[in-house]
Amino acid sequence: MFKIKSFSSSAKQNAFAIRLILHVLVVGLSSAQLSSNFYSSSCPNLLSTIKTAVDSAVSNEARMGASLLRLHFHDCFVNGCDASVLLDDTANFTGEQTAGANANSLRGMDVIDTIKSQVENVCPATVSCADILAVAARDSVVALGGPSWSVVLGRRDSTTTTLSAANNNIPAPTLNLSGLISSFSNKGFTAKEMVALSGAHTIGQARCMTFRPRLYNEANIDASFATSLQANCPRSGGDSNLSPLDTVTPTSFDNNYFTNLLSQKGLLHSDQQLFSGGSTDSQVNAYNSNSASFFNDFASAMVKMGNLSPLTGTSGQIRLNCGKTN
Ligand code: HEM
Ligand SMILES: *[C@@H]1O[C@H](CO)[C@@H](O)[C@H](O)[C@H]1NC(C)=O
Ligand SMILES: *[C@@H]1O[C@H](CO)[C@@H](O)[C@H](O)[C@H]1NC(C)=O
Numbered sequence: 001m002f003k004i005k006s007f008s009s010s011a012k013q014n015a016f017a018i019r020l021i022l023h024v025l026v027v028g029l030s031s032a033q034l035s036s037n038f039y040s041s042s043c044p045n046l047l048s049t050i051k052t053a054v055d056s057a058v059s060n061e062a063r064m065g066a067s068l069l070r071l072h073f074h075d076c077f078v079n080g081c082d083a084s085v086l087l088d089d090t091a092n093f094t095g096e097q098t099a100g101a102n103a104n105s106l107r108g109m110d111v112i113d114t115i116k117s118q119v120e121n122v123c124p125a126t127v128s129c130a131d132i133l134a135v136a137a138r139d140s141v142v143a144l145g146g147p148s149w150s151v152v153l154g155r156r157d158s159t160t161t162t163l164s165a166a167n168n169n170i171p172a173p174t175l176n177l178s179g180l181i182s183s184f185s186n187k188g189f190t191a192k193e194m195v196a197l198s199g200a201h202t203i204g205q206a207r208c209m210t211f212r213p214r215l216y217n218e219a220n221i222d223a224s225f226a227t228s229l230q231a232n233c234p235r236s237g238g239d240s241n242l243s244p245l246d247t248v249t250p251t252s253f254d255n256n257y258f259t260n261l262l263s264q265k266g267l268l269h270s271d272q273q274l275f276s277g278g279s280t281d282s283q284v285n286a287y288n289s290n291s292a293s294f295f296n297d298f299a300s301a302m303v304k305m306g307n308l309s310p311l312t313g314t315s316g317q318i319r320l321n322c323g324k325t326n
Pocket of ligand 2: 090091092
């Protein structure tokens with residue numbers, strides 16, 4: 001009897017211990033992972049609030065969809081998706097906005113500020129700026145005719161950042177194919193995912209200074225395409241003059257970016273590197289002939305990008321104003 005009682009009491013202790021371990025595991029996982037229902041009770045109208053604001057910004061100016069997509073990319077590639085890209089410089093740190101890839105180039109911060117204040121009105125101190133960036137990027141792609149995906153949520157916002165992190169992690173348009181592959185591989189992406197993500201350049205604009213050498217020094221560019229761009233991008237001057245990254249359908253999220261590459265009409269040096277006799281040529285061909293597979297792979301790669309080292313649980317904070325820490 002004593003033995004049985006002792007057995008049963010230690011079985012109870014074991015069951016308790018197992019439940020405790022399971023509880024710790026579940027709580028641990030839920031604070032370390034993102035989920036699609038993160039705000040479903042704390043901010044049920046979040047997604048419709050963001051979508052309405054993005055649709056209105058994009059219908060006001062189609063390019064804004066491109067700018068919002070790029071903002072999320074530049075956020076995630078620098079210390080993870082933590083809204084660090086939005087932090088203005090302070091007395092304590094120089095932020096990311098003056099980095100080579102961002103200065104006089106990054107756009108859409110005002111739209112994010114507008115969305116943030118609308119979200120603060122309905123759900124005060126609840127939703128991170130990093131999550132708003134992730135949802136706004138998805139809604140932008142959808143607004144311009146591209147694929148949709150489910151955005152997992154629960155990111156929190158950083159309290160600091162560095163200029164050097166931005167300069168060291170955002171790929172430059174001067175990179176060759178192996179440089180592009182390693183820049184994305186440093187973030188855990190395959191070459192195929194890098195090609196899919198580059199398809200974001202089916203929308204938006206670039207400044208003359210980012211593609212000038214391609215117009216005057218490169219052989220793998222369509223001659224009449226180069227000539228027509230030179231008019232707006234002279235050998236000197238006009239650094240900020242804009243040209244569409246996809247000259248054919250600049251405000252449609254489609255697979256025309258890849259079609260352009262096949263005829264040597266990539267705008268950036270880095271764009272044409274994806275189809276220049278190297279290892280990614282076959283993938284560019286595949287996305288040109290199958291837009292559904294581009295859409296699928298782009299959506300999956302965006303989900304993966306949105307998962308780059310988020311702050312979760314009690315790390316970081318929910319900024320009240322996206323441009324500065326609380
Ligand atoms: C593959 C490496 C990449 C390089 C070298 C690169 C480089 C650039 C450059 C130089 C510009 C023009 C900036 C300016 O002149 O102001 C640009 C624009 C843009 N990039 Fe990328 N990018 C890359 C990947 C990506 C990815 C992965 C995304 C998103 C998923 C993206 C989205 C965009 C968009 C949408 C624009 C247009 C922004 C606007 O019109 O405001 N890029 N990129
Ligand atoms: C700079 O850091 C100090 C010490 O952490 C803090 O008290 C101060 O508020 C910070 N200043 C700004 C502008 O963030
Ligand atoms: C690519 O660029 C890197 C760095 O500039 C250089 O070392 C490498 O030789 C280049 N690769 C090719 C195939 O041109």
